[in-house]
Amino acid sequence: MEFSTQELIPVLPEITLLVMASVVLLVDLFAPGKERVGTYTTSMLALALTALVSVYSYQGEQLVFAGHHQSDGLSLVLKLAMVIAVAVVFLYGRGYLAVRGLLNGEFFTLSLFGLLGMMIIASAGSLLSLYLGLETLSLSLYALVGFDRRSVASSEAAIKYFILGALASGVLLYGISILYGVTGTIQTAAMQMEIQAVLTSAGQYQMLLGLGVVFVVVGAAFKLGAAPFHMWLPDIYEGSPTAVTNYLGTASKLAAIALVLRLFADVLQPLIHQWQPMLMLLAVASLAVGNIIAIAQTNFKRMLAYSAISHMGFVLLGVLVGTGAGYSASLFYMITYAITGLAAFGLIMLLSRLGFEAENLVDFKGLAQRSPLMGLVVLLVMFSMAGVPPTVGFFAKLAVIDAVIEQGFAWIAVVAVLFSVIGAFYYLRVVKLVFFDGVEDPSPLVSSWDERFVLVLNGLFVLVLGLFPGKLLEICNQVFTGL
Amino acid sequence: MLTEKILFYVFAAILIFAASMVVTVRHSVRAALFLVLAFFTAAGLWLMLHAEFLAIVLVLVYVGAVMVLFLFVVMSVDLDQGRLREGFGRHMPVGLLVAGVVIAEMVSILSIDQLAIVAPESATVAVNNVEAVGQLLYRQYIYPVEIASVILLVGIIAAISMTLRGRRQSRYIAPAEQLAANKRDRLRVVDLREPASTDSSAESKGDDN
Numbered sequence: 015m016e017f018s019t020q021e022l023i024p025v026l027p028e029i030t031l032l033v034m035a036s037v038v039l040l041v042d043l044f045a046p047g048k049e050r051v052g053t054y055t056t057s058m059l060a061l062a063l064t065a066l067v068s069v070y071s072y073q074g075e076q077l078v079f080a081g082h083h084q085s086d087g088l089s090l091v092l093k094l095a096m097v098i099a100v101a102v103v104f105l106y107g108r109g110y111l112a113v114r115g116l117l118n119g120e121f122f123t124l125s126l127f128g129l130l131g132m133m134i135i136a137s138a139g140s141l142l143s144l145y146l147g148l149e150t151l152s153l154s155l156y157a158l159v160g161f162d163r164r165s166v167a168s169s170e171a172a173i174k175y176f177i178l179g180a181l182a183s184g185v186l187l188y189g190i191s192i193l194y195g196v197t198g199t200i201q202t203a204a205m206q207m208e209i210q211a212v213l214t215s216a217g218q219y220q221m222l223l224g225l226g227v228v229f230v231v232v233g234a235a236f237k238l239g240a241a242p243f244h245m246w247l248p249d250i251y252e253g254s255p256t257a258v259t260n261y262l263g264t265a266s267k268l269a270a271i272a273l274v275l276r277l278f279a280d281v282l283q284p285l286i287h288q289w290q291p292m293l294m295l296l297a298v299a300s301l302a303v304g305n306i307i308a309i310a311q312t313n314f315k316r317m318l319a320y321s322a323i324s325h326m327g328f329v330l331l332g333v334l335v336g337t338g339a340g341y342s343a344s345l346f347y348m349i350t351y352a353i354t355g356l357a358a359f360g361l362i363m364l365l366s367r368l369g370f371e372a373e374n375l376v377d378f379k380g381l382a383q384r385s386p387l388m389g390l391v392v393l394l395v396m397f398s399m400a401g402v403p404p405t406v407g408f409f410a411k412l413a414v415i416d417a418v419i420e421q422g423f424a425w426i427a428v429v430a431v432l433f434s435v436i437g438a439f440y441y442l443r444v445v446k447l448v449f450f451d452g453v454e455d456p457s458p459l460v461s462s463w464d465e466r467f468v469l470v471l472n473g474l475f476v477l478v479l480g481l482f483p484g485k486l487l488e489i490c491n492q493v494f495t496g497l
Numbered sequence: 498m499l500t501e502k503i504l505f506y507v508f509a510a511i512l513i514f515a516a517s518m519v520v521t522v523r524h525s526v527r528a529a530l531f532l533v534l535a536f537f538t539a540a541g542l543w544l545m546l547h548a549e550f551l552a553i554v555l556v557l558v559y560v561g562a563v564m565v566l567f568l569f570v571v572m573s574v575d576l577d578q579g580r581l582r583e584g585f586g587r588h589m590p591v592g593l594l595v596a597g598v599v600i601a602e603m604v605s606i607l608s609i610d611q612l613a614i615v616a617p618e619s620a621t622v623a624v625n626n627v628e629a630v631g632q633l634l635y636r637q638y639i640y641p642v643e644i645a646s647v648i649l650l651v652g653i654i655a656a657i658s659m660t661l662r663g664r665r666q667s668r669y670i671a672p673a674e675q676l677a678a679n680k681r682d683r684l685r686v687v688d689l690r691e692p693a694s695t696d697s698s699a700e701s702k703g704d705d706n
Contacts, residue, residue: 017636025640032647039654079640120658127651134644146644150651157655 021078024085026071027064027093028133034060035126042119050117054108057122058101061129065097077139081201084139087493088345092136092272095349099265100129102356105468107257109461110363116162116255125261128154132269138276140201141190148186148237151269152179155262159254171253178236178246186233192226193281202280210284224288231292234277238270240296240326241303251319256366256373259315260359263322264352271329271348278333279341279494286336293334298429300327305437315373317440318358321399324437325351331430332414335421338494343413346490350406350479354398357391357472364388364461364469378444380453387466388459391473392448398476400441401434406480413487505545512538525571533564550627 022029038056045052068090075086103125111117127150134147156179160172194200196219197208212219236243251259282289304324311317325347332344365372365381365388372378382389398407411434415427479486515535522528536559543552634642 080637082638082640118658120654123654124651124658127647127654130647140641142638142641143644146641146648150644150648153648153651153655157651157658160659163659 023071023073024076024078024137025083027068028083028130028137030067031060031064031126031130031133034063035123035130038126039119039123042123048115048117049112050108050119050122053119053122054104057104057126060126061097061101061104064129065094068093068097077203079139081203082140082143083137084202085137088272088275089133089137091345091349091489091493092268093133095352096129096132096136096265096268099268099352099356100125100261102360102468102472103257103261103265106260106356106360106363106465109465110257110366111255113368114162114255118161121158121161121257124154124158128158128261129265132265132272135269135276136272138202138272141194141205141281142200144273144276145183145187145190148269148273149183151266152183155179155266158258158261159250161258162255165253165255167253168255171250174246174253175250182233182236182243185229185236189226189229189231189233192222192229196222196226202276205281206283209282213284223285227282227285227288228292230277230282231289231296234270234274235296237273238267238326238330239323240330241299241323242296244300244303244323244326247323248316248319251322252313252315252373256315256359256363256371260356260363263318263359264355267322267326267348267355268352270326271345274329274333275341275345278336283336290334290336293330294423294426297327297330297334298426300324300330301430301433305433308437308440311440312375313373314362314375314378314444317375318355321437321441322355324433325399327433328411328414328430331418331426335417335423337417337421338491339420340414340417342487342490342494343410343417345493346413346483346487347410349486349490350398350410350476353472353479354395354407354476357395357469357476358399360465360469360472361388361391361395364465365459367457367460375444375447376454378447379451379455381448383453384456385459387470389448391469393445394473394476396441396444398480400438402438404477404480406476406483409480409483409487501545505542508538508541508545512542526568529564529568529571533560536560536564548626550630553627 034056038053038060041056042050042053072085072090075084077084104122107121108117111121131147131150131152131154134150135144138144138147156172156176159175160169162168193205193209196212197205199205199208209223212223232243239247251263254262278286278289278293300323304320304322304327308317308320308324311320329344329347329351332340332347334340335343362372365377378392381392394405398405401407401411403409411430415430418427418430512535515531515538518531519528519535522531536555540552540555543549543555
């Protein structure tokens with residue numbers, strides 16, 4: 015195979031981001047200061063450039079670098095969503111970290127390199143680049159979680175995340191190597207065909223394939239944070255600085271859906287009869303564990319962690335259906351969940367001030383009287399997470415349940431709706447605290463105008479997307495029409 | 498052909514000698530150094546089989562990195578030689594038994610006909626295996642290789658950001674603070690006279706601070 019410069023064009027988004035992240039690394043060296051204006055501006059510029067290049071370098075489906083890099087509709091949609099999510103994370107996080115003296119240049123550089131890892135996952139054409147992208151992301155995340163070295167909780171969370179994450183990576187890699195051993199290829203398209211061939215040939219390798227699938231499912235469930243592999247999630251959400259939790263809970267979830275879709279919708283599609291029951295178990299367990307344990311939480315960040323577990327259950331529901339409609343419903347669900355999650359963590363950061371972390375549920379008491387706009391944002395976010403129309407969360411749940419029922423899994427749809435009703439309790443409890451309880455902490459809210467502006471915009475976006483979900487749903491459907 | 502044979506036997510003899518010294522020599526640093534020697538001679542043997550890439554990697558990675566690290570560990574850990582050899586006589590019979598079993602196993606496996614051991618043939622000269630590995634790495638796998646290099650960069654940044662603690666540990670003097678020092682902040686004049694005493698002796702002024 016001869017190399018041509020044409021091959022570089024589909025990889026331009028990654029190249030742009032890598033170059034710009036390195037520039038940010040250098041800029042941070044020469045532009046110190048507590049506010050990190052130079053680093054912040056360059057990082058935002060890097061994100062804007064990456065988004066632009068992603069859109070303009072896209073030339074339809076392409077497989078380059080000996081099939082290791084794949085660009086298609088899925089990768090384009092996910093990359094744009096990831097870039098926007100990281101930009102919003104930077105916007106909310108900057109003031110929050112600066113006040114606490116935590117705003118190092120590493121927050122930006124590591125987040126950007128993590129984003130690079132996510133983008134590599136999103137356009138992985140082989141399981142090798144998928145795994146390497148995952149490691150790039152994970153390594154950045156371990157360091158980001160342990161970012162606040164003065165906090166014991168942060169260091170503890172980093173160690174826990176590192177050990178469990180390394181274990182999960184190992185399990186996933188073991189599954190991948192078994193699949194590689196059976197099929198003899200690492201490229202996704204070729205591997206899918208080889209698996210098909212093994213299945214039809216009725217040889218002795220079918221059981222080995224099953225073993226590989228088990229390991230891959232467990233590894234992916236760990237990374238996704240689905241029950242019963244969810245143990246790390248609450249501690250890490252609570253322990254890491256909220257700006258990092260925001261990154262972890264929104265942008266990296268987009269990478270998780272990329273990982274799951276690349277694995278199950280691409281490579282393992284022929285083995286659907288093997289992984290479908292496993293995902294079913296994971297989905298139902300996640301819905302149960304997430305929604306029931308969240309009721310007992312008094313810490314808002316922990317509550318959001320358990321709520322994230324239950325949302326992963328919904329995402330898995332869409333995946334396990336195994337149809338294009340199911341995959342696109344999952345993709346839609348994850349993107350809208352990321353938008354909602356950004357606002358939820360943004361709220362915690364904007365309500366906090368130096369020496370006070372608004373992470374307990376009681377801190378939200380009477381928020382509507384202190385700031386009606388913030389109260390409105392809480393209302394919209396909680397309604398969306400609970401799935402109340404007309405917010406976007408309703409349409410996301412509707413799309414997933416629709417796809418599930420279409421394939422004849424009515425009992426799963428009933429279970430999902432039942433647990434959503436249970437989940438509505440703790441979301442609505444927050445709304446009650448905000449609107450119907452008296453103010454306990456009358457201190458004024460301190461936050462800069464741009465953060466407040468974007469937060470309100472973010473909250474309204476949840477509503478607008480709920481009123482007009484057609485465009486995004488259409489985009490998500492188009493991604494999978496080929497299947 | 499003859500020189501090759503002579504070279505092989507020389508390398509093999511040194512290899513066996515070095516390997517046996519690794520396990521018998523008393524001092525652990527010497528054992529590590531003998532292991533380095535064993536690696537070098539093994540690399541020489543591979544070189545004679547035209548597996549030059551493996552030979553170079555063995556020297557670079559194992560001798561250059563792993564063994565140096567190992568030597569550092571051995572040198573910095575204080576090993577009590579006496580306690581290591583404690584109970585040598587007691588464990589000897591068990592050790593001999595295990596060794597006997599392993600030898601019997603190896604002999605029985607190696608004497609199976611199917612495993613007819615043939616002398617390894619040297620690779621055909623036309624294929625340069627450094628080139629072959631390079632072609633594969635930098636053509637077919639160039640994208641993963643580049644990602645791996647990014648992972649190393651992320652590892653460096655992460656390690657530095659986790660461990661660099663600024664100059665907190667260095668002791669330094671802030672001149673501004675020193676100049677701003679006031680006698681009143683540092684000196685407390687204590688009245689030592691007895692409350693009811695008439696004898697007013699010299700009061701302590703403690704100027705020696």
